[in-house]
Amino acid sequence: MSNGAELRQNTGDSAIGTRVDLGDASLNEQLYAGMNRVELVLRDELNKGADFLTEKVMHLTKAGGKRFRPMFALLASNYGPNPMSDEVVKAAVIVEMTHLATLYHDDVMDEATQRRGVESANARWSNSVAILAGDILLAHASRIMSELGVATVAHFADTFGDLVTGQMRETIGAGDGDPIEHYMKVIEEKTGVLIASAGYLGAMHSGADEDTIQALSRTGAAIGMVFQIVDDIIDIFSDSDQSGKTPGTDLREGVFTLPVLYALAEDSAVGEQLRGLLTGPLHSDDEVAAALSLLAQSQGRARALADVHHYLAVVDENLATLPDNATTKALRMLAQYTVSRVG
Known part of the structure; x- marks a missing residue:
């Protein structure tokens, strides 16, 4: 690759790690190996629990996605002395689980019928099932956070707060405020905050300053x-x-x-x-x-x-x-x- 990054979407049950071309063969292979580990941990964690739960929480995971947020966490970990450590992989999984949870909830609020090329969970089952699938994803993420320590839990408490604030801000609307300022704040809280968190946690759990x-x-x-x-x-x-x-x-x-x-x-x-x-x-x-x-x-x-x-x-x-x-x-x-x- 000579003139830009190429992202290949993960799709289907047989897909494992997202493969990217970042212009450096060694980094490409390092990242691919890391993304394989993320995908395996993600699927292992989400397969825990009753069958009627795992079917729902695996629905969007199996549908694929570029996994940009965990990828960014892994790349951020390269600035510390312990790049792509087990703790970094867990942090990357937390970020992706949280992202998936927001997708389930967003689809309910937006009355969406499709997500990642497949039927949305709310359309396939019901709004209640989709909401609960998002909730169990957050429960899985919280369990892994507890393994990474209080600092990670505290950071994600702030992240959750920002995500919900952004969704609430969007739902209520700009009112008498400036609609452009309102919109920029919404996307900062709904989109920017979780990618910021990926960078933060990836770097922190690699031991970066x-x-x-x-x-x-x-x-x-x-x-x-x-x-x-x-x-x-x-x-x-x-x-x-x-x-x-x-x-x-x-x-x-x-x-x-x-x-x-x-x-x-x-x-x-x-x-x-x-x-x-x-x-x-x-x-x-x-x-x-x-x-x-x-x-x-x-x-x-x-x-x-x-x-x-x-x-x-x-x-x-x-x-x-x-x-x-x-x-x-x-x-x-x-x-x-x-x-x-x-x-």
């Missing part, structure tokens, strides 16, 4: 913001052949993401037309097409992309404090890869 731990936590938070804003841009401005998604999906659901919020705030004819059109979910293909056309004429994409580059600068600022080695280059590459998806 405090400055390094904090730098990796800030890097993870910024990468999380980049991920979410890029997804927002792709939903509106990419064709389905490129993204694999139907453009305007969020608009159909009445979800107004960052580029849309910027466009709605415009003091222009386009902004005025959008404010008249986007008063709730869009129900017809013609309405969606009209909204997408207006958004393409707006400054929404450019302003959202400017925010992406702001957070990329935060990533670079923090990575500049770390050793200039293959892992640092890989982290920088992963952030740039995310932006390249915009086209």
